[in-house]
Amino acid sequence: MSDLRPASPFRLLRRTLLAWFRRNGRPLPFRESPDAWRVWVSEVMLQQTRVEAMLPRYRAFVARFPDPGALADASEDEVLAAWAGLGYYGRARALHRAARELAAAGGGIPDTAASLRRLPGIGDYTAAAIASIAFDEPVAAVDGNVRRVLSRLFMVEGFPGRAPFEGRVRELADRLMEADGGRDPGDWNQAVMELGATVCTPAVPRCGSCPVREFCWSRVAGRQTDFPGRPPRPAPVAVRLAVAVVRDREGRILVFRRGESPMRGLYELPCGECRSDESPETALVRETASRYGIRVEPAREVAGFRHTVMNRRIAVVPFEADLVDPAPGETVPGGRFVHPRDLDRIPSGSMLQKTLQRVASTRRTPGNPSRRLLVSARDDP
Ligand code: SF4
Known part of the structure; x- marks a missing residue:
């Protein structure tokens, strides 16, 4: 039976963005099958790395380690070598530790955000992403893209990482997740992230092509790039x-x-x-x-x-x-x-x-016996 209740602005926003995502979401390899291990690896790799740089590494990594058991059996050197080029190696070590914990416990990948959260290297965001995409749990995943999109849509003041800002974004994310009965939680989380990654980008949001521009408070106010606020940077x-x-x-x-x-x-x-x-x-x-x-x-x-x-x-x-x-x-x-x-x-x-x-x-050649061959970086500040 169709739902005849008038749609709330949150439900309308949700349905509009979901419809856009289903037409426009990028066909990424980890979206082909909502396999928990692939979602997990991809989310960990994407924490500090752009998707274009991550994709070749991701494919090689899941081919080499097709499940947590294969990773648990590998040495740390093998894992770090497979991670080479992605940087932030603490992520690889934590993934390795988590795989070994699962192997030691003799169980599969936990299927709720709360239980995933207990594994090394899995924070609130990654737990929610895996649980919603792989296990259909209606829990909102809040990463940098989501913070940016929601803070612009609803003009959330303050800085990421500070309690008032984070509390308001979390409240909005939860309300949006629940607005349509928590349906399709994985697609919904990915839709918000996709909007942030491809349209509502940090420096120049493409508001003219944005599917939810009619809902966006900061666009109406002409203040899109004021959100999210930025705390002062530490000096280099x-x-x-x-x-x-x-x-x-x-x-x-x-x-x-x-x-x-x-x-x-x-x-x-x-x-x-x-x-x-x-x-x-x-x-x-x-x-x-x-x-x-x-x-x-x-x-x-x-x-x-x-x-x-x-x-x-x-x-x-x-x-x-x-x-x-x-x-x-x-x-x-x-x-x-x-x-x-x-x-x-x-x-x-x-x-x-x-x-x-x-x-x-710059190896010395017979015809070039000079001790210092090129300008050095010694005078750099
Ligand atoms: S209208 Fe612009 S600022 Fe608002 S969500 Fe869309 S892209 Fe972002």
């Missing part, structure tokens, strides 16, 4: 980092495994930050002694480059360097020599790869 921190490329007699490269967050578990070249009053050579010798217990002698500085990690703007100053202590041929405690062709098989950050590319592209 400028850092100079001296990095050593040390080879053994077989041409293998010395790397160490990092112990601290956020790069824990990844391999890095020996490196250290420069103090404001010291040369990169001095910093390299001092820092590699204190951080890794080795003594190196910088032999050749090569072209530097800039690298950004969160609010740290890093001027990287690479050196080819000789190992003095331990003596060549001796074991390096905590270190490991890896052949260049095997470096893409160990988990490492993009800075290691960039450094090696710089060094390889």
